[in-house]
Amino acid sequence: MSHRPAPNASASTLRVVEDSGVIDNDDGELVRAAIGGDRSAAHRLYDKHAPRVAMTLRRTLGSDHDVADLLHDAFLVVLERLDTLENPALFRFWVTRIAVFQARRLIRKRARHRWLRLVSGEDPVQEPVTHPPSDDVDEALRATYELLESIPEDERIAFVLRRLDGMGVGEIAVVCGVSLSTAKRRIGRAEELFRAGVPKHPVLKEWLEGATA
Amino acid sequence: MKPAEQRIDRLLDAVAARQGQEPTQPIVGAARQRLVVSLQRTPRRGARRSAAFAALAVACLAAGVILWLARGVGRPLRFEVGGATVSVGDWLAAPTDRNLPVRFSNGASVLLRPGARGRVSAVRASGATVEVEHGGMAIVVPHAPGTDWTFLAGPFAVQVIGTRFDLAWDATTGVFEMEVMDGNVQVRGPLAGSRQHVVGGQSVRLTAANASAQPRAIVATAPELPAALESASAPTLPNSAPIPTTMRAEATDWRGLAKAAHYREAIALAEAAGFDNVVAGSDAADLLLLGDASRYAGNVTRARQCYAALRRSFGGSAQAALALFRLGVLDFPSPNAVASFEQFLRERPGDALAPEALGRILEVQQRSGNTAAARATAERYLSQYPKGAHATLAHSVLGQ
Numbered sequence: 380m381s382h383r384p385a386p387n388a389s390a391s392t393l394r395v396v397e398d399s400g401v402i403d404n405d406d407g408e409l410v411r412a413a414i415g416g417d418r419s420a421a422h423r424l425y426d427k428h429a430p431r432v433a434m435t436l437r438r439t440l441g442s443d444h445d446v447a448d449l450l451h452d453a454f455l456v457v458l459e460r461l462d463t464l465e466n467p468a469l470f471r472f473w474v475t476r477i478a479v480f481q482a483r484r485l486i487r488k489r490a491r492h493r494w495l496r497l498v499s500g501e502d503p504v505q506e507p508v509t510h511p512p513s514d515d516v517d518e519a520l521r522a523t524y525e526l527l528e529s530i531p532e533d534e535r536i537a538f539v540l541r542r543l544d545g546m547g548v549g550e551i552a553v554v555c556g557v558s559l560s561t562a563k564r565r566i567g568r569a570e571e572l573f574r575a576g577v578p579k580h581p582v583l584k585e586w587l588e589g590a591t592a
Numbered sequence: 593m594k595p596a597e598q599r600i601d602r603l604l605d606a607v608a609a610r611q612g613q614e615p616t617q618p619i620v621g622a623a624r625q626r627l628v629v630s631l632q633r634t635p636r637r638g639a640r641r642s643a644a645f646a647a648l649a650v651a652c653l654a655a656g657v658i659l660w661l662a663r664g665v666g667r668p669l670r671f672e673v674g675g676a677t678v679s680v681g682d683w684l685a686a687p688t689d690r691n692l693p694v695r696f697s698n699g700a701s702v703l704l705r706p707g708a709r710g711r712v713s714a715v716r717a718s719g720a721t722v723e724v725e726h727g728g729m730a731i732v733v734p735h736a737p738g739t740d741w742t743f744l745a746g747p748f749a750v751q752v753i754g755t756r757f758d759l760a761w762d763a764t765t766g767v768f769e770m771e772v773m774d775g776n777v778q779v780r781g782p783l784a785g786s787r788q789h790v791v792g793g794q795s796v797r798l799t800a801a802n803a804s805a806q807p808r809a810i811v812a813t814a815p816e817l818p819a820a821l822e823s824a825s826a827p828t829l830p831n832s833a834p835i836p837t838t839m840r841a842e843a844t845d846w847r848g849l850a851k852a853a854h855y856r857e858a859i860a861l862a863e864a865a866g867f868d869n870v871v872a873g874s875d876a877a878d879l880l881l882l883g884d885a886s887r888y889a890g891n892v893t894r895a896r897q898c899y900a901a902l903r904r905s906f907g908g909s910a911q912a913a914l915a916l917f918r919l920g921v922l923d924f925p926s927p928n929a930v931a932s933f934e935q936f937l938r939e940r941p942g943d944a945l946a947p948e949a950l951g952r953i954l955e956v957q958q959r960s961g962n963t964a965a966a967r968a969t970a971e972r973y974l975s976q977y978p979k980g981a982h983a984t985l986a987h988s989v990l991g992q
Contacts, residue, residue, distance in 0.1 A: 405914075405944045405945060408884070408914075408945075411884075411888065415689075416690055416691040416706070419951075423944075423948060425624060425627070426979075427944060429620045429624065430616045433619045433620050434611070434612065434616055437611055437614075437616070437619075438608070438611055443619060446619050447619045447622045447623045447626070448623075450619060450620065450623040451623040451626045451627050451630065455631065458627075516606050516607070516609075516610045517610065519603055519606060519607060520607045520610055520611070523603065523604070543604060543607060543611065545608070574596075574597075577600060586599055586600075586602070586603040587596055587599050587603075
């Protein structure tokens with residue numbers, strides 16, 4: 380994943396995304412209007428995309444903790460650099476890519492902290508989940524992210540974007556800044572690791588055995 | 593598919609569904625509030641607040657100071673207008689519908705509001721002198737040792753060290769207005785001894801007759817997101833300025849230029865090719881593009897021509913519906929805009945621009961004093977978009 384989220388995807392990847400019908404030319408209009416000083420256009424860009432980006436961040440991180448921070452940071456970068464966006468119709472991918480990149484960085488940071496705590500003998504801090512565990516699904520949600528933490532972050536992110544966030548492979552490639560084949564490979568590898576991990580997790584194992592609907 | 597895979601699919605579907613049940617609105621709202629503050633506080637790009645970045649910024653600042661000292665103080669600032677370098681003393685005119693950004697090499701910026709005129713009449717290593725002939729400007733001057741900026745507006749002079757403020761000078765009425773957001777400035781008026789400091793959070797409104805009026809607190813208003821966005825306005829050149837080399841697109845047809853946001857050049861090419869012929873030979877997408885480029889270039893007549901042709905020749909298409917929205921924007925805030933916006937809403941009720949269309953109808957009715965219609969539209973707006981950008985206005989119209 381690139382360290383400089385660029386809104387311009389490769390031609391082949393872009394074609395896949397265009398074919399998926401998710402490029403929004405109205406965004407281009409809004410971006411141009413915002414750059415031109417139209418105050419309401421920037422409002423609309425935020426109002427239109429922030430809920431979706433927040434959901435992607437929630438799913439990438441597995442909790443709401445830090446989502447507001449990352450959402451803020453992503454839009455701050457985007458709104459301050461609107462005039463550098465070469466293809467305004469790709470606004471959605473740009474902001475999502477920046478948000479996902481920041482989430483990836485946070486996941487790495489958390490992993491480092493966990494490792495340091497383990498080395499120092501401290502108890503690892505549990506990340507809060509979206510809901511307090513209260514039923515089977517909440518328990519499954521927590522367990523799913525426990526398992527996902529064992530998967531390398533690039534594969535994990537691609538998997539979450541595909542299986543939980545419902546993105547197409549082309550979108551994932553653009554958002555993660557990789558080629559289509561790399562995106563597919565990451566998703567496939569994560570699928571393998573996830574499937575292999577489910578039978579070993581006490582909670583997820585019940586889902587696999589059909590004990591939980 | 594194997595039963596195990598089906599169960600894993602079911603597990604992931606259940607997890608995704610649970611995550612989707614929880615509203616994101618509180619998160620989005622919290623981030624939005626912080627974003628407003630951040631954009632107001634960090635007008636420069638790339639400002640980040642992590643400790644690591646702060647440390648890096650301090651290091652860069654220190655390095656910058658060393659470089660500044662090393663290169664001497666005699667080198668004047670450079671500046672550019674809309675990405676192009678212009679000369680000291682050149683008059684700058686912001687188009688009537690867009691801002692014109694002037695950016696200095698030390699990070700300072702002066703944004704000429706639509707219709708404003710002025711010029712950079714002197715540059716120094718420590719700052720510059722900017723003359724305001726008429727209109728408003730949004731000014732950001734980073735604080736640094738020895739900074740010296742002067743803004744001249746009629747008989748008034750504003751001395752600046754480091755600050756962020758808005759300034760307006762009406763040459764017709766002789767009224768000078770200023771709002772200081774950060775820092776402090778010193779204003780000198782035409783009368784002997786009429787010198788005063790205005791600090792962040794204060795505003796002044798002066799005329800030659802009352803040049804010693806005391807600053808007053810800025811009335812708090814609802815924060816708006818794009819306050820800092822305006823420092824990133826699209827490159828726009830004054831009509832009198834030559835087209836700079838840096839703004840020439842590689843594209844050689846009007847479409848390429850328009851897509852590259854070089855609207856004036858795009859329209860110039862279309863005119864050279866015979867604008868009417870271009871319109872007659874364009875499909876719906878090109879007509880929309882050409883109309884938009886005309887609008888951004890400030891050529892309202894050509895924009896209307898394109899949108900009208902689009903409506904006439906490609907009625908029923910998505911582009912034709914969008915042309916209605918654009919026509920409404922062109923007429924806004926005239927009451928004539930309402931018909932276009934209403935027709936747009938009939939043709940594209942679920943469009944992403946629908947809330948804006950309805951909101952603009954509300955604005956037109958409210959501004960024109962059509963109270964009954966405005967109330968009805970406000971109720972309609974709130975029922976459809978209770979959290980929309982015009983919700984505050986709608987509540988206000990309804991007296992809530």
